Amino acid sequence: MIGQQYLLLPGPTPIPDRVLRAMNRPMINHRGPEFRDILNEVSRGVKAIYGTEHRLLIYPSSGTGVLEAAVVNFISPGDKVLAVSIGVFGDRFANIAKNFGAQVEKIGFKWGEAADPNLIQDILQKDKDKQIKAVLITHNETSTGAYNDIEAVKKAMLDHPALLMVDCVSGLGALEFKMDDWGVDVALSGSQKAFMIPPGLGFMAFSDRALEIHRNNTNHRYYWDVTSGLNYLEKGQTAFTPAISLFYGLQEALVMMAEEGLHNIINRHRNYRDMVRQALGELGLELLAADQHASTALTAVLAPGGSGANKIRSKMLNRYNIALAGGQLELDDVMFRIGHLGYVRELDLVAVIAALEITLLESGFKIELGAGVNKAQQYILALNTKN
Ligand SMILES: Cc1ncc(COP(=O)(O)O)c(C=O)c1O
Structure with missing residues (x-):
């Protein structure tokens, strides 16, 4: 044809020629200065898209991988979690939490609709002794084409201390998202949507509050461990071999995104x-x-x-x-x-x-x-x- x-x-979404060309470059040492500069540059760029000045780790993974990373780093077995679902991906986030030992209370909304922040508020208000440790929610529900008003959800949480953890795999860069302004604690995304690069990079941004909770987290993990990721990040590296070609692509895509604004x-x-x-x-x-x-x-x-x-x-x-x-x-x-x-x-x-x-x-x-x-x-x- x-x-x-x-x-x-x-x-996955179409890849601009500029990004394809940028990826077509030789390998470099992922523990050398050239990669360190790229990692620093793209981390700044991705954080700007998130609207965060907090921490960001980039994993070689699909979006589901970083949903799991969020669960194993910020939710401990036995923790009560409120999972808000408006479709397939909300259900998936809830299931991952369940698989890693959380006690999940799920509230589902009709497919095609958005979550009602008032219902979330009611549930959290009834949680007098603050047993609910996290609220899991999808930003843009890709299975239905509806999105949740994350800012309103955070406001509805009032002074409840549960972490707000948001799957913004398909929303980030396509739909307004202001992680720090809205007070989101953990936000997950991936490369193959609005970032205009192939699948294979997972992004996990998290607040200081989430990091505090991670320090006492008892869940099993190795590949996803935030402490290890941050230790390597300090040296300008990733814990494990990064998808270097995708980093080249991301670097160029972020230049294009900055050009457009x-x-x-x-x-x-x-x-x-x-x-x-x-x-x-x-x-x-x-x-x-x-x-x-x-x-x-x-x-x-x-x-x-x-x-x-x-x-x-x-x-x-x-x-x-x-x-x-x-x-x-x-x-x-x-x-x-x-x-x-x-x-x-x-x-x-x-x-x-x-x-x-x-x-x-x-x-x-x-x-x-x-x-x-x-x-x-x-x-x-x-x-x-x-x-
Ligand atoms: C909202 C949302 N969350 C999670 C995922 C899972 O991402 P992946 O298929 O990259 O694991 C997707 C994928 O389409 C998604 O749209």
Whole structure:
């Protein structure tokens, strides 16, 4: 098929040529001065995206790895934990905590919705002797395309001392996140989403309060050990052999992100979300998440007629080389997900809408050809006029 694939997944996301070229460099000594400089530079850059001046460790791992790292460093066996779930990844965080011996109280919300901070407040208020040691929550729930208002959740915690631990694997860099301003204690992310580099790096940022708790933590760990990670970091190294090529990529990606500016990046993602939602709405398609908590990183679209989402996806792939994500678990075949985070352009999304219109029409659904594309074009036009 001619041209590159439109990789419109909520991760892995497309890699800019600049990043690909940057990664295509010889190996260096990971315990030498050249790597130390890179590590220092990228740590500064990633912390700026987090909005934190606290500590950051970078692991060779996927996102799930750093969720586990957070659990084994900051939660001890027997600790009570409140896990807030609005989808697959909220459930995963809860399960990891359970697997490492925490007593997990899980509150789940309907898929497509955001967590209600008032309910979190109620539970924490009832915890008079402060037995709950951590609140686990997802920033952007990739399985549903809804996001949680982390700032509101932290405010709802009032003076409860539980650590606030946030999975921002797919939200960071696509959706506003201000770790220090909001008072988040532990925040986890990964390389393959808004950072525009391949999978393989996990980021774990944590506050001084979390570090204090880590000092007395009794959970099993070796690879993920924060004390060991920090000791090596002082020397400008990682505890174990780092994914050096990904560090090259991250270095370049952070330069690109600084050139664009975080504020503009977040706005760009917001515009993508609004454009895609308006265009799909014009086609009469139903979206899983309501407007008020709709993710800027991806849009989850219900297949018209209630099923057949995977057929739509395979037609999009085979005919137009457009890769969309499917629904997870019970939403498999019920919906598809359009990723619009990272190195994606607005016209890539217009192309997806155009291809989707043809695909739906050919599949026998009544839609007005061009209605979605027109809406997207109108959106871009209005944006250009405003700017
Ligand atoms: C919100 C969220 N958390 C955790 C993960 C797990 O990351 P990984 O698949 O890299 O282990 C993902 C992956 O999509 C995610 O979107």
